Amino acid sequence: MSRANIWLWLVAASIYAFLYVPLAIVVMYSFNDSRLNAEWVGFTLHWYKALLNNQEMLTAARNSLVIALCASLSSTILGTMAGLAIHRYRWKFLPVLVFTPVAMPEILLGVSLLLFFLQVLNVTLGMVSIIIAHTTFCIGFVAIIVRARLQAMDDSIFEAARDLGASPWQTFRLVTLPLIVPAVVAGALMSFTLSIDDFIITFFTKGVGEPILPIQIYTMIKVAVTPEVNAISTLLMLLTLTMIIIAARLEARASSNRNNSRQAR
Amino acid sequence: MALLEIREVTKRFGSYTAVDHVNISVQAGEFFTLLGPSGCGKTTLLRMIAGFDLPDSGQILLDGKDMVGTPPEKRPVHTVFQTYALFPHMTVAENIAFPLKMARKPSHEIKLQVGEALDNVRLSDFGHRLPHELSGGQKQRVAFARGLVNRPRLLLLDEPLGALDAKLREEMQIELINLQKNVGVTFVFVTHAQNEALALSHRIAVMNKGSVEQIDEPSKIYSSPRNRFVADFIGKISIMNATVLEAAPSHLKLDVAGLGHVTAAGNQGVRTGDRGVMAIRPEQVRISHPSTDLELKNHFHGKVHDFLYMGDVTTYIVELSNGIRIEALLPNSAPGRAKFFEAGDEVAVSWRHDAGIFLNE
Numbered sequence: 088m089s090r091a092n093i094w095l096w097l098v099a100a101s102i103y104a105f106l107y108v109p110l111a112i113v114v115m116y117s118f119n120d121s122r123l124n125a126e127w128v129g130f131t132l133h134w135y136k137a138l139l140n141n142q143e144m145l146t147a148a149r150n151s152l153v154i155a156l157c158a159s160l161s162s163t164i165l166g167t168m169a170g171l172a173i174h175r176y177r178w179k180f181l182p183v184l185v186f187t188p189v190a191m192p193e194i195l196l197g198v199s200l201l202l203f204f205l206q207v208l209n210v211t212l213g214m215v216s217i218i219i220a221h222t223t224f225c226i227g228f229v230a231i232i233v234r235a236r237l238q239a240m241d242d243s244i245f246e247a248a249r250d251l252g253a254s255p256w257q258t259f260r261l262v263t264l265p266l267i268v269p270a271v272v273a274g275a276l277m278s279f280t281l282s283i284d285d286f287i288i289t290f291f292t293k294g295v296g297e298p299i300l301p302i303q304i305y306t307m308i309k310v311a312v313t314p315e316v317n318a319i320s321t322l323l324m325l326l327t328l329t330m331i332i333i334a335a336r337l338e339a340r341a342s343s344n345r346n347n348s349r350q351a352r
Numbered sequence: 353m354a355l356l357e358i359r360e361v362t363k364r365f366g367s368y369t370a371v372d373h374v375n376i377s378v379q380a381g382e383f384f385t386l387l388g389p390s391g392c393g394k395t396t397l398l399r400m401i402a403g404f405d406l407p408d409s410g411q412i413l414l415d416g417k418d419m420v421g422t423p424p425e426k427r428p429v430h431t432v433f434q435t436y437a438l439f440p441h442m443t444v445a446e447n448i449a450f451p452l453k454m455a456r457k458p459s460h461e462i463k464l465q466v467g468e469a470l471d472n473v474r475l476s477d478f479g480h481r482l483p484h485e486l487s488g489g490q491k492q493r494v495a496f497a498r499g500l501v502n503r504p505r506l507l508l509l510d511e512p513l514g515a516l517d518a519k520l521r522e523e524m525q526i527e528l529i530n531l532q533k534n535v536g537v538t539f540v541f542v543t544h545a546q547n548e549a550l551a552l553s554h555r556i557a558v559m560n561k562g563s564v565e566q567i568d569e570p571s572k573i574y575s576s577p578r579n580r581f582v583a584d585f586i587g588k589i590s591i592m593n594a595t596v597l598e599a600a601p602s603h604l605k606l607d608v609a610g611l612g613h614v615t616a617a618g619n620q621g622v623r624t625g626d627r628g629v630m631a632i633r634p635e636q637v638r639i640s641h642p643s644t645d646l647e648l649k650n651h652f653h654g655k656v657h658d659f660l661y662m663g664d665v666t667t668y669i670v671e672l673s674n675g676i677r678i679e680a681l682l683p684n685s686a687p688g689r690a691k692f693f694e695a696g697d698e699v700a701v702s703w704r705h706d707a708g709i710f711l712n713e
Contacts, residue, residue, distance in 0.1 A: 247437035252454030
């Protein structure tokens, strides 16, 4: 191995270390048999058991799951529709309208949604306002994925369906939907992961009522970084990672099908 | 009554007129071709017949019924797309069954008809395959089968052979002719390949810049093009400026710039004094040694400028004494010889009194 090569490997290794060592430490200390995040004492599942008895944490986790499920469901439906509309109508402002919230700083979205809920709609903040807020920033992600899938497909497929006697609705149900399903599912998983660990927008739109997981974790850290925080973080990481892997697999499978159909043309 | 009647159809996209007052009528059972260079409006016209686009003005009648307001799925017209447009998530059999399902045929009948359709295109063993597991030619045949299975009144074909290599293309052309003969469905075929149009069609409409230049049988289109565009677009042709000296019903006497007097085929629309071009096909021009004594009226001397060897034939580009170039085609009938003349050879060219055609500018 040449000198330059060694340096390249070192740089790469340190960057990856920078990315993943903190995460590894969190996971490691969640199994550490000590109150302090200082030195390795021994292996234990104590903190996970403690988590199960922490009523407030369990409520927060349940709330977050409910929010993530509702927000990902609604944003998947709306985002899929938006993706289809952008592909179909080619109206140049439509993508801007749909994709802008994706690029918008979260703090801005959070503040504006807070003002909107309080001053314009005059509603009490809570689960519903969080779900709506999460839906607004997830729609764009779903739309991007669905639209990318549509762009990679031959439009004459949809015309062929109409041509062969399918109504617009039958065309959607029998041809369009089956073909975009991988993108729709990937979009749903993506929304779920974005929603479940969102802090900033949740912080602004949650009000004073229900505990929400990321905010609950933050509150606990303010007191002390206990191994319980490590445990819940590890679980959250595991959930998110699983979702991302599934989403990536779906996308890869969809694009390999796509390549097959391209090739043969 | 014509099966398909296109009356004064116009379609604009912004300021661009894609189809300009087109009139065409297609008879039942016909293999009709829309031929023209890309951008001539042939595909736009096809899309309007299918119902994907609506004409800005004019009418499209099918069996005498105006199709405006009838969506694509309600028209008894099916399309074979250039990209085949097979449904990638359905098997070959499911693809072919699709139009039958949409027409709510009973399932035992669907099974029977799909089997028959697969037989027709020699794909009986491929029913369970997915489109991406097929070769280009096989996909093409599935697309034909799917378009024909529900016996549409009209089958539209949008450059369906465009993606195939030359050899396969020829095979599919023969297959297509037989398929049309067997099922008796009327075909409207779109292509930019003139040899394909000549080989397949009963009649051809040559289109240019949104308008129809000529509608005729292939042999008429080839031998009596109505204008310079048609002459130039279909096959090879040499074109020279000419003035009419004498117009008789049986023949024309022309003054071809730099060449002198030439006798050409009679043409009723031509008057003495008309200016235009004389056009002549390479295979009508005889090329011989200058010493050969020829009785043909149109007889000129020149030099071989260049030649194109194509295997079965060689095209010689002959520069006449006045600098005008004319193409002459000679079959390579002597075994083992690629050509009869070399570049630079002195030659004589001649053609029959009715081989040249005069076209008004």
